[in-house]
Amino acid sequence: MRLITINEYDENTMELAKPIYDSRKRVLLGTGAKVHPKYMEKLKEIGIKYLFVEDAKSKGISLDEMIEMSTWLDTIATVERAFMSSAKKEALPLVEIQKAIKKLVEEIKLRKAIILIPTSAIDTTLSPFAHAVNVTLISLQIGKHLGYTNHQLHDLGIGSLLHDIGKSQSTIREEHPEKGFNIIRSHRELSLMSAHVAYQHHETMDGQGFPRKLKGNEMIEFAHVCSIANYFENLISHEGMAPHEAIEKMMTLSDTVYPHGIVLAFSQSIIAYPPGTHVKLSNNESGIVTRIESHLQRPFVRLDSSGEEIDLSEKVTILIEEVIIEKKQQINT
Numbered sequence: 001m002r003l004i005t006i007n008e009y010d011e012n013t014m015e016l017a018k019p020i021y022d023s024r025k026r027v028l029l030g031t032g033a034k035v036h037p038k039y040m041e042k043l044k045e046i047g048i049k050y051l052f053v054e055d056a057k058s059k060g061i062s063l064d065e066m067i068e069m070s071t072w073l074d075t076i077a078t079v080e081r082a083f084m085s086s087a088k089k090e091a092l093p094l095v096e097i098q099k100a101i102k103k104l105v106e107e108i109k110l111r112k113a114i115i116l117i118p119t120s121a122i123d124t125t126l127s128p129f130a131h132a133v134n135v136t137l138i139s140l141q142i143g144k145h146l147g148y149t150n151h152q153l154h155d156l157g158i159g160s161l162l163h164d165i166g167k168s169q170s171t172i173r174e175e176h177p178e179k180g181f182n183i184i185r186s187h188r189e190l191s192l193m194s195a196h197v198a199y200q201h202h203e204t205m206d207g208q209g210f211p212r213k214l215k216g217n218e219m220i221e222f223a224h225v226c227s228i229a230n231y232f233e234n235l236i237s238h239e240g241m242a243p244h245e246a247i248e249k250m251m252t253l254s255d256t257v258y259p260h261g262i263v264l265a266f267s268q269s270i271i272a273y274p275p276g277t278h279v280k281l282s283n284n285e286s287g288i289v290t291r292i293e294s295h296l297q298r299p300f301v302r303l304d305s306s307g308e309e310i311d312l313s314e315k316v317t318i319l320i321e322e323v324i325i326e327k328k329q330q331i332n333t
């Protein structure tokens, strides 16, 4: 299985490896289906930009590092319900939220790293909620790398899942962090730390963020973590950036916008070249990433020329030079 942009899809050689869902999370097209060109237009209309496919190139690639699609969709539904309750000024579905976080913590503990499902793999009306789930997965991944306890991961997770909950009560961008803080704080069962994640997730180390222009040392560490996760997820899902490019971009913000130690933990927690990525190597060969073993950024690559699989964590002189997008069309974001 591999993830491709919708413009790379070729009906003659590929079939779906994961279903495509609509805004009600109903299956539009199931696993094994081929996407008819006419249907392709409909998918583009509802904002689908990525597809999971099976083809000759994806043979032997399993994407074990990807979260279960059912868990992902269930958690998206939980966030949607939380937003709906909060919009009506009703209590948040706390038991459901807490269960969802427990499950996500289990998911990240099972794996070396998590491969994100881009929010544009489902109907665009669900993308704000899918964004929240992805931000939580990245935050938890960083938290795991920083050695957080289960208790800390839980509070960080709740804050990350609800970081934009303020948007359910205000359409003014500058207002949503404080609204979110108040919504979370009004639930005694939730930690004040989680509430501060929502309050501080747009603050930056250099004091240029909002709403309070806090400086780095005035912020809690969880907020830095969520803020990094939030920015990275936007680069991937909204701007359609490849993970390796987004990681490089984040590195340039280290020590100014984000604390170095947390950017470092982030870069060591995220897979730059997920299995299924087609890459050009510095020895003039090209190939497809098949799996990640010991080193997150130095995967195994199956060479196009010979079919031989090489381990880049051993062949340290060979570098990945670029990611190859098969049909030249870039996705429109």
Ligand SMILES: [Fe+2]
Binding pocket: 163, 164, 176, 201, 202
């Ligand atoms: Fe936000």
